[in-house]
Amino acid sequence: MRLVRTPSTGPGAANESGRPERLRSERARRLADRIRQDVLGGRFAAGALPDEHHLVTEYGASRNAVREALRLLAAEGLLVRRPGFGTRVAAQKFAHSLDRLAGLAETLNHRGGITNEVRSLTWQAAAPDVARRLDVDPGTTVLYLERLRTLDGEPLSVDCSHLTADIGAELVTMDLGSRDVFELIELIVGMPLGVSEVAVHAVNAESDVADVLGLAARDAVFTVDRLTRLADGRPVDLETLHIRGDRMSFTSVLHRSPGPGAPPSHSVG
The missing domain is CATH 3.40.1410.10 (Chorismate lyase-like)
Structure with a gap:
């Protein structure tokens, strides 16, 4: 007997279709937690964070994850991002x-x-x-x-x-x-x-x-x-x-x- 897989239409269907996006969001959020800990711990005491390329290497993350994590931290007021000036700590905590x-x-x-x-x-x-x-x-x-x-x-x-x-x-x-x-x-x-x-x-x-x-x-x-x-x-x-x-x-x-x-x-x- 041949089994035919049909598209799911139950409650779990939306979860499955949204899983890649949810995983990307979770990775960015977890990376934001790590960067926040380093900022609050004084690792970037001079005020400036390394560029995205260095952050990718430093944290072992994708460039998209780094960008989204920095966006989250900027939205909460911890970082300031300006084109041509890079990413800086908004204010010392x-x-x-x-x-x-x-x-x-x-x-x-x-x-x-x-x-x-x-x-x-x-x-x-x-x-x-x-x-x-x-x-x-x-x-x-x-x-x-x-x-x-x-x-x-x-x-x-x-x-x-x-x-x-x-x-x-x-x-x-x-x-x-x-x-x-x-x-x-x-x-x-x-x-x-x-x-x-x-x-x-x-x-x-x-x-x-x-x-x-x-x-x-x-x-x-x-x-x-x-x-x-x-x-x-x-x-x-x-x-x-x-x-x-x-x-x-x-x-x-x-x-x-x-x-x-x-x-x-x-x-x-």
């Missing part, structure tokens, strides 16, 4: 470590001049969500501080903080234009801060944040939610940071610990 509790100026003071423009400094009645996280009663007076952080004159982040009244009363008399809030809190309480609970989200910038940061509406930003406590565990600073995704990256060194069901470790006596 700075790493902010999540391994230790540190303010932005403390992290980047050796990378340029950090300045803070105070956009709002007001006393407010704590909304229920703010009160819950600061462990105060709803309606309790708290200080609201909003600052635009710049690095060498370029917008970097918008930082919005709610601080407990005892900290805020001292803070309003201090230099908020050039010093980190963390540093000022430690001066007020006379001891180092304790811990912070941090969550990082990638979001599309709302129009007001985008305007302040010099971005187009809906451009990607990091939103960092951070609750900082004193050494005795009392929460004193609730922040939401809106950070330009094209200027900052977050790094950490993670140590693996045994998970549920892991075999017990054996020590040699």
